[in-house]
Amino acid sequence: MVEDRFPARRWWGTSSFSGDAEVCEHVGKRRPSDHCYQKEVTPHALAPQIGLAALGKLPSGRFHLGRPDLQIPFHVCLSIGPRRKAGPPQFKKLIFLTFSIILCYLKTAMLFPKNKKFAFTIIDDTDFAGIENIRPVYEFLSKLGFRTTKTVWALPPKDKFKGASLENYRYRQFIGKLKRQGFEIALHNVSSGRLTRQDILDGLEIFRRYIGSYPKIQVNHAQNRDNIYWGVKRFSILKPFWRFSYFSGDNPDSAYFWGDYHQKHIKFTRNFTFKTLNTLARDPHMPYLDHQKSRFSNYWFSSSDAGNLAKFNRLLAPSNIDRLKKEGGAAIIYTHFASGFVKKNRLDGLFQKNLAYLAGQNGWYVTASELLEYLLTAGAGKPIKSRELLKLEFWWLWDKIRR
Numbered sequence: 463m464v465e466d467r468f469p470a471r472r473w474w475g476t477s478s479f480s481g482d483a484e485v486c487e488h489v490g491k492r493r494p495s496d497h498c499y500q501k502e503v504t505p506h507a508l509a510p511q512i513g514l515a516a517l518g519k520l521p522s523g524r525f526h527l528g529r530p531d532l533q534i535p536f537h538v539c540l541s542i543g544p545r546r547k548a549g550p551p552q553f554k555k556l557i558f559l560t561f562s563i564i565l566c567y568l569k570t571a572m573l574f575p576k577n578k579k580f581a582f583t584i585i586d587d588t589d590f591a592g593i594e595n596i597r598p599v600y601e602f603l604s605k606l607g608f609r610t611t612k613t614v615w616a617l618p619p620k621d622k623f624k625g626a627s628l629e630n631y632r633y634r635q636f637i638g639k640l641k642r643q644g645f646e647i648a649l650h651n652v653s654s655g656r657l658t659r660q661d662i663l664d665g666l667e668i669f670r671r672y673i674g675s676y677p678k679i680q681v682n683h684a685q686n687r688d689n690i691y692w693g694v695k696r697f698s699i700l701k702p703f704w705r706f707s708y709f710s711g712d713n714p715d716s717a718y719f720w721g722d723y724h725q726k727h728i729k730f731t732r733n734f735t736f737k738t739l740n741t742l743a744r745d746p747h748m749p750y751l752d753h754q755k756s757r758f759s760n761y762w763f764s765s766s767d768a769g770n771l772a773k774f775n776r777l778l779a780p781s782n783i784d785r786l787k788k789e790g791g792a793a794i795i796y797t798h799f800a801s802g803f804v805k806k807n808r809l810d811g812l813f814q815k816n817l818a819y820l821a822g823q824n825g826w827y828v829t830a831s832e833l834l835e836y837l838l839t840a841g842a843g844k845p846i847k848s849r850e851l852l853k854l855e856f857w858w859l860w861d862k863i864r865r
């Protein structure tokens with residue numbers, strides 16, 4: 463289409479920018495000879511284009527950023543017509559070049575609802591969680607205005623892992639109260655241990671009965687055989703070895719198979735974890751579709767690893783919060799609140815201090831599902847490209863090595 467309109471002249475000169483430009487009908491044309499295009503670009507991808515525009519190398523156009531919430535129309539190139547022989551005046555060149563330099567620093571900036579500068583949420587893994595060792599955490603989160611995501615087990619654990627389940631009346635009351643306060647209840651498999659397909663289907667029904675709906679989020683648990691696309695299956699680069707995997711929740715021939723129900727009920731499944739607080743900086747495509755896993759899953763997302771109290775406090779140091787704010791990013795912290803956040807009924811002091819500092823910032827504090835749904839409306843949710851997936855795998859490995 464582009465080539466038809468500009469037979470004698472390619473747009474960007476290099477193949478990296480020549481792919482998916484399309485005619486943009488709604489922007490309006492100033493005169494019949496004006497050509498108006500929309501192209502999905504990220505801010506840092508936009509920078510070289512404006513730089514090129516400054517040098518008179520680009521045809522006219524209007525650019526907006528890839529995600530609808532980031533729509534910042536750039537009219538700066540409109541005055542440079544495709545058929546103009548001469549480049550723009552010197553002062554314009556200077557302005558455009560300055561623009562391009564500034565845009566290089568806008569890499570991950572996003573706009574969030576209510577003019578919030580960044581987004582933050584937590585997913586709490588339910589391992590070893592009972593009322594006593596997590597209630598003070600949730601009372602504190604609630605007091606500060608945070609609404610996060612807590613995973614649960616529907617059935618009591620069947621192996622070395624401990625923790626309450628929805629079968630426990632008091633715990634169920636506690637979880638119900640959290641839900642009423644606005645916390646999200648998600649799934650961490652239906653329990654810990656060996657669970658057959660029937661156990662899992664029963665567990666999903668227990669979840670629905672007590673929580674009111676099926677879970678939107680699932681995070682695989684430890685060594686459960688029923689984990690979905692787990693172990694080597696987390697990595698596209700290890701595809702030849704997938705069939706040897708110990709994990710078989712996505713294998714229809716297995717006794718632990720529940721992939722069909724996983725796809726039917728679970729909207730978001732977590733795969734990678736990273737060491738940086740700004741999860742969106744590491745995984746800018748989340749939630750994404752993975753065509754290699756589309757048979758038994760929907761959207762995939764990543765999180766920032768804060769497996770225990772020490773990691774959590776390190777990750778949420780004020781300097782990291784300031785950076786998250788500056789980057790306009792989104793953090794989905796994955797942690798275990800039952801792993802020492804509360805000792806002798808007292809909540810850790812540094813945890814309280816960091817969270818209080820965070821609460822004082824202009825952040826968007828929502829549950830993981832709300833954040834992921836927002837990212838979907840903002841343009842995410844597309845099938846991820848192989849090279850992007852490889853990038854995530856690389857970053858995951860890199861963070862493991864430097865841990």
Ligand SMILES: [Zn+2]
Pocket residue numbers: 587588589650682683684
């Ligand atoms: Zn777990």
